Amino acid sequence: MYTGRYPAAYHGPMTEMEKGPKGRRRGRGARERILSASQQLFREQGVNRTGMNELCAAAEVSKRTAYQHFTGKDEIVAEYLRRFDPSVLSGVFDRTDLTPRERLLAAFDIPPTTPLCPFIAAAVELHDPQHPASQYARDYKKAVAARFADTAREAGAADPEQLGEQLALLIDGAAARTRVLNADAFPTAAAIAAVLIDNAIPAAAGDDRRWEEVSS
Amino acid sequence: MYTGRYPAAYHGPMTEMEKGPKGRRRGRGARERILSASQQLFREQGVNRTGMNELCAAAEVSKRTAYQHFTGKDEIVAEYLRRFDPSVLSGVFDRTDLTPRERLLAAFDIPPTTPLCPFIAAAVELHDPQHPASQYARDYKKAVAARFADTAREAGAADPEQLGEQLALLIDGAAARTRVLNADAFPTAAAIAAVLIDNAIPAAAGDDRRWEEVSS
DNA sequence: TGTTATGTACACCGATCTGTGTGCTTACGG
DNA sequence: CCGTAAGCACACAGATCGGTGTACATAACA
Numbered sequence: 268m269y270t271g272r273y274p275a276a277y278h279g280p281m282t283e284m285e286k287g288p289k290g291r292r293r294g295r296g297a298r299e300r301i302l303s304a305s306q307q308l309f310r311e312q313g314v315n316r317t318g319m320n321e322l323c324a325a326a327e328v329s330k331r332t333a334y335q336h337f338t339g340k341d342e343i344v345a346e347y348l349r350r351f352d353p354s355v356l357s358g359v360f361d362r363t364d365l366t367p368r369e370r371l372l373a374a375f376d377i378p379p380t381t382p383l384c385p386f387i388a389a390a391v392e393l394h395d396p397q398h399p400a401s402q403y404a405r406d407y408k409k410a411v412a413a414r415f416a417d418t419a420r421e422a423g424a425a426d427p428e429q430l431g432e433q434l435a436l437l438i439d440g441a442a443a444r445t446r447v448l449n450a451d452a453f454p455t456a457a458a459i460a461a462v463l464i465d466n467a468i469p470a471a472a473g474d475d476r477r478w479e480e481v482s483s
Numbered sequence: 484m485y486t487g488r489y490p491a492a493y494h495g496p497m498t499e500m501e502k503g504p505k506g507r508r509r510g511r512g513a514r515e516r517i518l519s520a521s522q523q524l525f526r527e528q529g530v531n532r533t534g535m536n537e538l539c540a541a542a543e544v545s546k547r548t549a550y551q552h553f554t555g556k557d558e559i560v561a562e563y564l565r566r567f568d569p570s571v572l573s574g575v576f577d578r579t580d581l582t583p584r585e586r587l588l589a590a591f592d593i594p595p596t597t598p599l600c601p602f603i604a605a606a607v608e609l610h611d612p613q614h615p616a617s618q619y620a621r622d623y624k625k626a627v628a629a630r631f632a633d634t635a636r637e638a639g640a641a642d643p644e645q646l647g648e649q650l651a652l653l654i655d656g657a658a659a660r661t662r663v664l665n666a667d668a669f670p671t672a673a674a675i676a677a678v679l680i681d682n683a684i685p686a687a688a689g690d691d692r693r694w695e696e697v698s699s
Numbered sequence: 700t701g702t703t704a705t706g707t708a709c710a711c712c713g714a715t716c717t718g719t720g721t722g723c724t725t726a727c728g729g
Numbered sequence: 730c731c732g733t734a735a736g737c738a739c740a741c742a743g744a745t746c747g748g749t750g751t752a753c754a755t756a757a758c759a
Contacts, residue, residue: 297705331750331751391607439659443655
């Protein structure tokens with residue numbers, strides 16, 4: 268393996284996001300590389316099994332620099348979760364080409380590569396409800412449920428808050444079960460979601476039913 | 484990472500009480516104390532945050548003795564899960580004072596003290612599907628789903644296997660969500676379960692409903 | 700240009716972890 | 730009673746971890 272001292276990648280002109288805390292264009296993007304590497308490593312290996320040496324090596328950043336940007340590993344973990352790209356979340360709920368009802372169900376179309384919701388994993392691994400990362404995990408979970416609730420309201424659900432919480436629980440159940448069983452559990456969750464949605468949307472739900480009728 | 488040095492030693496049904504050639508008790512029960520302490524500590528603190536020193540101290544067993552009973556921590560973790568008392572599981576499904584339908588719902592009456600299904604926690608913490616403990620976790624999850632399916636069949640569900648898998652997913656979702664949000668999510672899961680059961684059991688849905696309102 | 704913030708290389712510290720080596724004590728069955 | 734197996738106390742090995750100290754290099758800006 269090549270271990271020379273030349274940088275393996277050319278880090279071009281800084282992007283707008285790589286500004287320091289005071290807005291001045293300083294530095295060469297070490298912070299971003301650290302967070303980018305943490306996205307990959309924390310997800311693949313978990314938080315506890317990823318050491319700072321490994322993380323810094325993957326980020327091509329010296330360890331000293333890492334500790335000049337963050338007070339410690341805890342802060343990196345927290346920032347990793349805070350910045351977690353809610354692409355799945357936003358990408359689904361913001362689609363205008365789908366009806367609200369379709370959006371609710373589309374949230375269960377998760378690419379099978381996703382190993383486990385990083386917030387669940389972090390909450391379990393950190394094992395400390397006081398940890399900032401655990402706080403972010405709670406915020407995210409609540410945000411997901413709220414998004415579900417909004418869409419449920421838009422779809423005309425009788426009790427949008429309840430349906431939102433229920434659908435969020437299904438997501439978490441599918442994530443946990445997928446992880447433990449090593450088999451995709453999201454189709455099962457989607458089937459449950461279809462039943463719940465049909466039961467929660469009074470009667471005007473006939474805007475787009477492509478699922479079996481389960482009326483009662 | 485699990486190093487694969489698992490012996491075929493402890494596998495057999497010899498996990499009765501430690502018995503000598505003629506069933507007499509040998510030793511002073513160190514093995515049992517270790518497993519008992521692991522039940523408590525692994526559940527309370529997690530597997531990774533419980534060191535062998537702490538575990539041995541809690542079990543009032545010298546470290547040396549521990550390593551004479553187990554080849555390593557991995558084996559203790561595996562045995563801790565293998566022996567995990569499925570009291571909640573059996574205690575609910577074996578109740579004859581409840582109708583099958585009531586039994587399905589009673590499985591969601593989880594004492595709030597339970598922090599998180601230890602199998603999910605272990606699967607996340609160990610982060611290695613090859614670890615024997617992960618195998619036991621899968622076995623347990625499948626067993627729970629099968630028990631649900633059996634009871635669902637008994638209750639006359641149209642597709643017992645599917646309903647069993649669905650209810651098992653709800654349990655896991657409630658467990659995960661309870662852990663992350665630090666708030667009991669089992670009532671929500673119970674509400675979903677009620678809907679699913681009503682939808683899955685053809686017509687005899689109204690045979691016995693005397694449970695209180697479950698949704699929150 | 701010179702200054703300064705930013706980053707680097709690398710040894711090192713103390714803590715903690717799993718696991719052993721060694722010598723000693725004690726319970727229990729014959 | 731004695732012999733043996735079970736258990737104990739305790740130091741220590743070896744690895745890894747998070748985090749620092751120090752001396753040096755360089756990009757960005759004035």
